[in-house]
Amino acid sequence: MVKVMLWGSLAALAEGKPELEIEAKNIKQLLQRLAEDHPGLKPVLEKGVSVSIDGMMYNDAWFEEISSENEICILPRIEGG
Amino acid sequence: MGKQDRDFKAVGTRPLRPDGVEKVTGRAKFGADLSAPGMLVGRFLRSPHAHARIRSIDTSKAAALPGVKAVVTGDSFDITKVSSGNHDTLANVMARDKALYEGHAVAAIAAISVSIARKALKLIEVDYEVLPHVTDVDEAMAADAPLLHENMFTANLTPKPTKPSNIANFYEFGHGDIEAGFAKADVIIERSFKTAATHQGYIEPHACLANMTQDGQGELWCCTQGHFMVRNVCADLMGMEISKLRVTASEIGGGFGGKTTVFIDPVALMLSKLAGKPVKIVMSREEVFKASGPTSSTSMRIKIGATNDGRLTACEGEFNYQGGAYADSPVQFGAMSAFACYDLEHVKTVGYDVAANRPKNVAYRAPGAPMAAFAVESVMAEMADRLGLDQLEFRLKNAATEGTRSSYGPTYNSVGLTETIKAAQSHDHYSAPLGANQGRGIASGFWFNFGGQTAVSLNVQEDGTVNVTVGTPDIGGSRASMGLMVAEELGIEYDNIRCIIADTSSLGYNDVTDGSRTTFSSGLALINAAKDAKAKMCARAARIWDIPAEAVEWKDGCVQPAGANAGEFEPMSFAEIAANADNTGGPIAGHHEINASGAGVSFGTHMVDVEVDPDTGYVKILRYTVVQDAGKAVHPAYVEGQYQGGAVQGIGWALNEEYIYGEDGRLQNAGFLDYRMPVASDLPMIDTVIVEVPNPGHPYGVRGVGETSIVPPMAAIANAVSQAAGVRMTELPMSPPRVLKAMDDAKGG
Amino acid sequence: MTQTHVSTTINGDKVEYLCETDETLLDVLRDTLSLTGSKEGCGSGDCGACSVMLDGRLVCACLVLGVEAQDRKIETIEGMASGDELHPLQQKFLEHAALQCGICTPGFLVAAKALLDENPDPTETEVRYWLAGNLCRCTGYDKIIRAVMDAATEMRGQA
Numbered sequence A: 001m002v003k004v005m006l007w008g009s010l011a012a013l014a015e016g017k018p019e020l021e022i023e024a025k026n027i028k029q030l031l032q033r034l035a036e037d038h039p040g041l042k043p044v045l046e047k048g049v050s051v052s053i054d055g056m057m058y059n060d061a062w063f064e065e066i067s068s069e070n071e072i073c074i075l076p077r078i079e080g081g
Numbered sequence B: 001m002g003k004q005d006r007d008f009k010a011v012g013t014r015p016l017r018p019d020g021v022e023k024v025t026g027r028a029k030f031g032a033d034l035s036a037p038g039m040l041v042g043r044f045l046r047s048p049h050a051h052a053r054i055r056s057i058d059t060s061k062a063a064a065l066p067g068v069k070a071v072v073t074g075d076s077f078d079i080t081k082v083s084s085g086n087h088d089t090l091a092n093v094m095a096r097d098k099a100l101y102e103g104h105a106v107a108a109i110a111a112i113s114v115s116i117a118r119k120a121l122k123l124i125e126v127d128y129e130v131l132p133h134v135t136d137v138d139e140a141m142a143a144d145a146p147l148l149h150e151n152m153f154t155a156n157l158t159p160k161p162t163k164p165s166n167i168a169n170f171y172e173f174g175h176g177d178i179e180a181g182f183a184k185a186d187v188i189i190e191r192s193f194k195t196a197a198t199h200q201g202y203i204e205p206h207a208c209l210a211n212m213t214q215d216g217q218g219e220l221w222c223c224t225q226g227h228f229m230v231r232n233v234c235a236d237l238m239g240m241e242i243s244k245l246r247v248t249a250s251e252i253g254g255g256f257g258g259k260t261t262v263f264i265d266p267v268a269l270m271l272s273k274l275a276g277k278p279v280k281i282v283m284s285r286e287e288v289f290k291a292s293g294p295t296s297s298t299s300m301r302i303k304i305g306a307t308n309d310g311r312l313t314a315c316e317g318e319f320n321y322q323g324g325a326y327a328d329s330p331v332q333f334g335a336m337s338a339f340a341c342y343d344l345e346h347v348k349t350v351g352y353d354v355a356a357n358r359p360k361n362v363a364y365r366a367p368g369a370p371m372a373a374f375a376v377e378s379v380m381a382e383m384a385d386r387l388g389l390d391q392l393e394f395r396l397k398n399a400a401t402e403g404t405r406s407s408y409g410p411t412y413n414s415v416g417l418t419e420t421i422k423a424a425q426s427h428d429h430y431s432a433p434l435g436a437n438q439g440r441g442i443a444s445g446f447w448f449n450f451g452g453q454t455a456v457s458l459n460v461q462e463d464g465t466v467n468v469t470v471g472t473p474d475i476g477g478s479r480a481s482m483g484l485m486v487a488e489e490l491g492i493e494y495d496n497i498r499c500i501i502a503d504t505s506s507l508g509y510n511d512v513t514d515g516s517r518t519t520f521s522s523g524l525a526l527i528n529a530a531k532d533a534k535a536k537m538c539a540r541a542a543r544i545w546d547i548p549a550e551a552v553e554w555k556d557g558c559v560q561p562a563g564a565n566a567g568e569f570e571p572m573s574f575a576e577i578a579a580n581a582d583n584t585g586g587p588i589a590g591h592h593e594i595n596a597s598g599a600g601v602s603f604g605t606h607m608v609d610v611e612v613d614p615d616t617g618y619v620k621i622l623r624y625t626v627v628q629d630a631g632k633a634v635h636p637a638y639v640e641g642q643y644q645g646g647a648v649q650g651i652g653w654a655l656n657e658e659y660i661y662g663e664d665g666r667l668q669n670a671g672f673l674d675y676r677m678p679v680a681s682d683l684p685m686i687d688t689v690i691v692e693v694p695n696p697g698h699p700y701g702v703r704g705v706g707e708t709s710i711v712p713p714m715a716a717i718a719n720a721v722s723q724a725a726g727v728r729m730t731e732l733p734m735s736p737p738r739v740l741k742a743m744d745d746a747k748g749g
Numbered sequence C: 001m002t003q004t005h006v007s008t009t010i011n012g013d014k015v016e017y018l019c020e021t022d023e024t025l026l027d028v029l030r031d032t033l034s035l036t037g038s039k040e041g042c043g044s045g046d047c048g049a050c051s052v053m054l055d056g057r058l059v060c061a062c063l064v065l066g067v068e069a070q071d072r073k074i075e076t077i078e079g080m081a082s083g084d085e086l087h088p089l090q091q092k093f094l095e096h097a098a099l100q101c102g103i104c105t106p107g108f109l110v111a112a113k114a115l116l117d118e119n120p121d122p123t124e125t126e127v128r129y130w131l132a133g134n135l136c137r138c139t140g141y142d143k144i145i146r147a148v149m150d151a152a153t154e155m156r157g158q159a
């Protein structure tokens, strides 16, 4: 089980829960299960998000491993200038 | 400043850049500098209206004009074959049923000369039904505002809206209980702010040369921050296979985020396809202002609570960003970064991404953050004054450090904000005396930075020199930084390394060069490619000596036996191993492909002194100091250059630059004379202090440096002007009439 | 459109070309003569990227007509280095990292050379005002000003 934080307005789409518990070993499983368990999140997840693991930002990184030790946040996809 | 255990040999020095001579002699080829035999010129017809339905377009007379070889309209592209993620891009490149802003492309012509192209454009007949328009962000949010898109329902809003609006997206961030936080405050300050839309202002207009052949293959030469992105988007819009389009990035004359999408490239390809000839398109400066991608105008509200001893108890912000015709504002980054500098128990930000009849927004350096920082740091300065605290002390007291939960969610690991504030405190600028009508402003700022997809290769030549190939355009000296990192890793001379930018067929996919990504990601990949090459060279040396590969090690650019048991051999130099490549297994190369992560966030603190002319409202910048954390400065001169350039763009944004619209929804200042960017005589030298708090996510500690520098300037200058003028400035730009009016109003009130 | 025949001197060489009467000198240099070192940033005299010398005077090539070059002397960035030796200004721009993207660089170099030809010992303020017609969006001007001042010092030493 990993704990994952959602940003405020995303939480609203997941029945208002800012923190969710998900059974996942890597980012791919995390995103997949999030969408399955909370269909409201699906369109946002499909558009693309960044995942922060212990303060490091990941874009498109399915196999990045996660565990209950990590702090995980789903964030809008980070882009630059 | 800062500390790092490692001793660097190459990294941190200031050698000449490898592409420098080409650039000072005028030989470097930028976007508009290439020609092809038999080339046609492409020109656009653009909407004169801010908002209009296109009833019909008749191009028959234009097509019949001798010398006209191709005509393109929205219908030339088959939208049903285009992936949904690119629909807005296509509609922006060539309007379909509606023109959504003045300057929106409605048709294009390829002709044998500029004069024929111009004549042909006049022969195109467009039947417009002019619609009501809206350009202001607050007006666009009103319930009765003219609607740009009938099908725009605010996303991420619960409950789901039942009526369409111009608000495309809603965002909320934060943690804690904001009301409880304000209840603990001794002082609460709440203010509203507005900022004008600005343009990246790169000096090189968009330009490209497209060459589609009759067999459906294509080549494109263009100035872009990401030629792989250009290839993928253009292939999608053209209905081509990706591998059949080869894109070469020209030298790029500035981008700052503005060259991270396509405007003219797909049209040039389509014209070339229809004409069966190469087509070159170069935008005019007026087109760049009206039809490329400026950043948002904004309207913001900030509320901050603090205790009498200067501890923040709650911070709240509302951010409304006008994102152009398709609502592409970076408001989420504004709302995420607004309070990222501070350690807060209770924080909440909301953001609205709003469509208006203006050009489609594109990224501009630290997208979304500078405006939010302007609003937040203005209130922070006011709070410090109200509490009678020193500006830097107040920030230091509340600064985010390692272990702070950020306002956007994650907990920070190693960060350098405190270090930048302390460096500012000890800088002699901070204690220098001020004269009459002068003020000093302070502001801190934050940017995320990120990595992304990167592929590089490194070829060792038989004479011991090295060619390095990257896929990220060099926008400000990154070839030099690449060379330094490879020199560091291989232990060879910087001068023996040459770095080139490969076309899209020569390397795997590379994400766009966003100012802050390249040195981090391509550098990371190159360090790994160098390690790859080193491993191969160790193996070759081991075979020459006939000892196991594990028995050798790399030291100072040589391979040597690892320890006494490995055997008695003189170290073999890089050049020696390279010279024997043929006999030891063929060419030696290193490769690396990654999706880079681990980019470290970066913070900066700026100080500025200004003088306000009480008679005219004119603001003169007297002194400016940038302090910023670079993690590790690979080529300090180009790091300083990034700091200085960002600060000066911020000075322009603060004092002069703005998109000015008339009642008719038309842009009134689409040229450098009226869109007034800073010139040399407006400015003093820009002092820089490079702080180095290593990024744990990079082998050398590198952080992105390109973006953070534009975050604090507007706030710092607003704080300085407010002090000098004796009235709080809440609207950008602080142009002379606006400053004068604020001073008059303050006197009158 | 009928074209006009023009004879002129560019970087010391006699050159002849045909151009339309409404064509700018910048277009002729870049498109007809392939001298693409002069850049077009605005086409309206506001950015200085197209700076060239016309009979010893600094002008924006985008504001001069191609036909006006008849019997005149034009100097462009392509004529600034002599043989394999860079002009001190070019060298100093490299040493000071006075270019990032480099699109403004040819214009700055031509303008700076015009300044130093006229005033070999300018103050910082004089340099800043002389170069106020050249836009650079990347550098914030700091390193450009330093490079010009440093080149002036070196050139005075040589004289």
Ligand code: FES
Pocket (backbone or CB within 6 Å): C039, C040, C041, C042, C043, C044, C045, C046, C047, C048, C049, C050, C051, C060, C061, C062, C063
């Ligand atoms: S192109 Fe001539 S001044 Fe800008």
Ligand code: FES
Pocket (backbone or CB within 6 Å): B203, B253, B254, C098, C099, C100, C101, C102, C103, C104, C105, C135, C136, C137, C138, C139
């Ligand atoms: S170096 Fe890019 S505009 Fe000057």
